[in-house]
Amino acid sequence: MPEIKAVFFDLDGTLLDRNASLVKFINDQYERYIKELYLVDKQHFMNRFIELDCRGYVWKDRVYSQLLQEMNITELTWEQLLEDYLINFKNACMPFRNVQKVLETLSQMGIILGLISNGKRKFQRENLNALGIASYFDTILISDEVGLRKPDPLIFQMGLDNLSVSAEESIFVGDHPENDIKAAREAGMLGIWKHDDYWMDAEADFTINDLYEIAAIVQSLKGAEINERF
16 A cells, blocks of 8 residues: 555545534624624524525525525615625634644645645635644645636645645545545545535544544544554
């Protein structure tokens, strides 16, 4: 087995705890617009937003349009709320446990790091900067920026080319069974699935619950490589 040289990460749901971040953001947004929303129950506003958001797969212009219509909110426009989302979501960004610890450990092990994320360029980069981890990555590919989206194999190949590594020398860590894990494995990479209760299962090489487990997996693979040589 070739030596593992690189680990690539997804962002939302993998490094960024999007569910927790979204709850914090919606709560804060409601409070910012309390004068216009006071007749709407906060919990109902939050719950319905999360439902319409569909884990980030529905863009917020549609979410806010539907939300305002359903709740008969006339004091605000969807454009106002969308602008607030774009400006302030970064202030609600929360990482999963051990994000910085695992990135630091992998870097100390000599592993080069990459990030491949679907999403809007400015929005995702601001969220990544808010987590304070952008400097760990030697390449950052965001779909809106490069004109490719996971699960397109070309975006994975672009990441590999940017780091001058082969697929066999690389691992991809993500939470989506299809867009992350299946796509990365079809591109020839090892796939580590960060378990998410929303999905039933994923056909991954490894499954983790905590990001720091990645360090042990990489170390075990390095140990296997040493054993193969000797």
